Amino acid sequence: MSSRTPRECVALAVDASADQDDRADAIHDLKMANECDELAELASRDELDDELRQQALRSLGTPQCDSMLRRLVENDSLDRSLQREAENLLGEMEDA
Template sequence: MSSRTPTECVELAANASADQDDRMDAIHELKLANECDELARLVSNEDIDDQFRQQALRSLGTAQCDSMLRKLVEDGSLQQSLQEEARNLLSEI
């Protein structure tokens, strides 16, 4: 586990010029720290590549983040593919 703060992890995950593995690691760190708000912020950020948004969404698929996942589903602001995946994840929890 690195010594990055949640804010640094979000910045790294959203940085298109950063190494792909580092970006995925940053999302994983947010998941391990149960940083549900930050993960949801990444999922909702349309400026981030879909693969990172999907990884952040899958990271929300935990009992600790179910309320944030529910909020994203009920909000209905995600693009259709992410919205469907969010619904599926929520039903699995």
């Protein structure tokens, strides 16, 4: 992970004035650090760009974050397209 804290990564990811690549890198840093709560928070943020929300959601598709992904699916806390993507991702993980 970079020298940024998880809180700094979330702040950068949601900063609409920041460079898109830097925002994506911040989400990647959260994935590498297994910061599942922060990734779930980003995936659930309506004001975040769809592309970044999808990246955060896909980043939850790891054994370390599978319980958080399952919680998102069960709570039905995502918009319809992300909800389907989360269900598919969880199904793929369970089939593996």
